[in-house]
Amino acid sequence: MIIKITLDREKAKSILKMAENIENMLKEIIKKLGKMEDQSIIVREYYEVIRELITALLLSDGFKAIGEYAHKETIDYLSNYKEFSQDEVMTIQDLRTKRNKSSYEGRPIKSPYLENKKEKLDLIINKLKFILRKRLK
Numbered sequence: 001m002i003i004k005i006t007l008d009r010e011k012a013k014s015i016l017k018m019a020e021n022i023e024n025m026l027k028e029i030i031k032k033l034g035k036m037e038d039q040s041i042i043v044r045e046y047y048e049v050i051r052e053l054i055t056a057l058l059l060s061d062g063f064k065a066i067g068e069y070a071h072k073e074t075i076d077y078l079s080n081y082k083e084f085s086q087d088e089v090m091t092i093q094d095l096r097t098k099r100n101k102s103s104y105e106g107r108p109i110k111s112p113y114l115e116n117k118k119e120k121l122d123l124i125i126n127k128l129k130f131i132l133r134k135r136l137k
Contacts, residue, residue, distance in 0.1 A: 001065070001066055001067045001069075001070075001073065002058070002063050002064070002065050002073055002074075002077060003063065003064055003065075003066060004062060004063060005059075005062055005063060005064045006062065007059075007060070007061075007062040008059050008062075009059075009060060009136055011056075011059050012056040012057075012059040012060040012132070012135075012136055013056075013136050015052050015053075015055055015056040015059065016052075016053065016056045016129070016132050016133075016136065018052060019048075019049050019052035019053045019056065019129075020129070022045060022048050022049050022052065023049045023125065025045065026042065026045040026046065026049060029041060029042060029045060030042060038108040038109065038110065039108075039109045039110070039111055039113060039114045040102040040103075040108055040109045042114060043095065043098055043099055043102065043109045043113070043114060044099050044102065044103065046095060046114075046121050046125075047095050047096060047099040049125055050092055050095065050121070050124060050125060050128065051071060051074060051075070051096075053125065053128035053129065053132065054074050054075060054077060054078060054092075054128065055074060056132055057077070057078075057128065057131065057132060057135075058074065058077055060132065060135045060136060063077070065077070071096055072093065072096065075089060075092045075093055075096060076089065076093075078092070081131070083127055083131060084124075084127065088120070088123075088124055091117065091120055091121070091124070092124065094117075095117070095121065098113065
C-alpha cells in the first residue's frame with residue numbers, strides 16, 4: 001500500500017547516495033566477476049539499486065510503500081511518471097521476481113538473462129538518478 005507521508009527531502013537524498021554507492025559496488029563486482037554462469041549476485045544488486053532509487057522518488061513525492069506487497073507497489077509507482085514506459089516497469093517487476101526466486105528459493109539466475117537486460121536496467125537507473133537529482137536540488 002502506498003501511503004501519504006510528510007515530504008522528506010533529506011532522507012530521499014540520503015537514499016539516493018546509498019543507491020549510488022551500491023551502484024559503484026555493483027560496477028566493481030561486474031568487473032571482478034565478468035561473465036559468469038550464475039548471475040544471481042549481480043541481479044540482486046541491480047534490484048537493490050533500482051528499488052532504493054524508486055524509494056527515494058516516493059519519499060521526494062511525499063509517499064511511502066508499506067505492507068506485504070510494498071516492493072511490487074513501489075515499482076508500480078513508476079507508472080505515474082511519463083519518463084517510464086510500461087515495458088520498463090515490467091522489466092523491473094521481472095527483475096524483482098528473478099531476485100526473489102534466487103534469494104528465497106535458491107534458484108540461480110543463468111545467463112543470458114542479464115546480457116539481455118543490462119542495457120535497459122542501466123537506462124532505468126540513469127533515468128531515476130536524473131529525475132531525483134533534478135527534484136532534490
